Amino acid sequence: MQEQAIIKSSISKQIAEQLRNAIVSGRFKSGERLPTEDELATRYGVSRATVREALKRLAAQNLVRSRRGPAGGNFVNQPTHAELAESLSGAATLLVGLGALDIEEIVEARRTLQGGCLKLAVVNASQEQIQDVETALQLQKDPALSDEAFCDADVAFHRGLVDASNNGMVRFVMYSIIEALVPITNMVVSYVKDRREIIAFHEGLLLALQQRNEQGLESALDALLDYLMERFSVAQAQRKQHAS
Amino acid sequence: MQEQAIIKSSISKQIAEQLRNAIVSGRFKSGERLPTEDELATRYGVSRATVREALKRLAAQNLVRSRRGPAGGNFVNQPTHAELAESLSGAATLLVGLGALDIEEIVEARRTLQGGCLKLAVVNASQEQIQDVETALQLQKDPALSDEAFCDADVAFHRGLVDASNNGMVRFVMYSIIEALVPITNMVVSYVKDRREIIAFHEGLLLALQQRNEQGLESALDALLDYLMERFSVAQAQRKQHAS
DNA sequence: TTTATGCTATTTGTCTGACAAATAGAAGTC
DNA sequence: GACTTCTATTTGTCAGACAAATAGCATAAA
Structure with a gap:
């Protein structure tokens, strides 16, 4: 029965x-x-x-x-891009916060997936989108920014980069990775020197995008990730020392 | 004030x-x-x-x-992988359902991002994970499956493929693309012949994974996407004719 | 002693009815 | 015509009640 x-x-x-x-x-x-x-x-x-x-x-x-x-x-409700980004960032920060993902994984994911995304970007980016990236970078250069504002500007810059791919799905997906990387940036940006370095990398990225130089974009982003990872582990070590 | x-x-x-x-x-x-x-x-x-x-x-x-x-x-709640996948698939189907993303975009996204993912998979896949992919394929071969069950098995197969990347973030991200592609599969699987074709592609994918042949994986997946897109436009045209 | 049974307290799930707050549209006033 | 006031509608919140599930305890039976 x-x-x-x-x-x-x-x-x-x-x-x-x-x-x-x-x-x-x-x-x-x-x-x-x-x-x-x-x-x-x-x-x-x-x-x-x-x-x-x-x-x-x-x-x-x-x-x-x-x-x-x-x-x-x-x-x-037709969810706006902002709302979608918000719910994604929510999911991403949740994953990181609960320890379901570790930093190394996220950086590896970024490295792994950025290639295709940048390939699209060099082909599809409109002048306007390149302009948006430049604007975001200009905003980030303001030395008066608080740590939080600097991070926001950082996110805006990287979002602009993937926006240039002109593909909604790619954007959807890469946004979540960008969000997941915020904790790293957060631990690094408090030093003026680190900010300068990050901005320098970003200038390289912008230039490569303007020249539609895919190789240049990729190596610049790789270098940025290398730098972030190194600084991150340093900051983490310091924090651990503090705790003890 | x-x-x-x-x-x-x-x-x-x-x-x-x-x-x-x-x-x-x-x-x-x-x-x-x-x-x-x-x-x-x-x-x-x-x-x-x-x-x-x-x-x-x-x-x-x-x-x-x-x-x-x-x-x-x-x-x-420590969200399980299943729950995460569920909420992601929710977001993805929502995007498709509301027309915020079109099929071409999603397929392009898959093509764009699969490269890196497969690269990780050939390096990191464990024997067990390859076994899981094989099991999923076996399940899909059952001719008694309903359309829905076939689609589920299809999703399981592709998930297995990205699971082999052994990177939680990549998995998180690729799952959403896989889910977003379900509507395509759905429109295609009703014919026995199409099912056979899909399974043939999957066998190719499995073989390439077993041989850790990245090039083979990529071309096989590209071919599968080509096939799906073609059949999808045919099905869509038919449906339009029906409606008129 | 161990197992089975029923009781009880606790907590979420749902219901009912009420009032507060916002606000679009109609009615009235100048 | 422009402005104000009123009114009806709809969501937001509240208070109190009972239903349903269930862990733990007490009791009874083997």
């Missing part, structure tokens, strides 16, 4: 999944308004609280956003 | 962020139990419903899991 495959997951989770499927499969179109929470509640035969828990699950994935008032409601 | 930067986001969202920070920064360790919902509610001075909405947001990101009963509660 075969029972109906008992359902272990909670109602709110199931509703979240149903709504998610409806959205991803296009039954609710992007930007469209879902039924009101009360309506969903009666439709699923549950309380509003349960529906809301389901909706919050979706909100956490940037799948819906909500507005109050008449004309308000829960809307299917 | 500068007010305290007005807070636009909802309380439950803020609480979710605070808890998230506490988890990522390690103030709650992996596997540890959070305070009970009642306790969190009183601690933050809000109702239990609000706390629950916050917790559900975190649950949606696989950051916490909950259990009922005494000894139950909300626990910090």
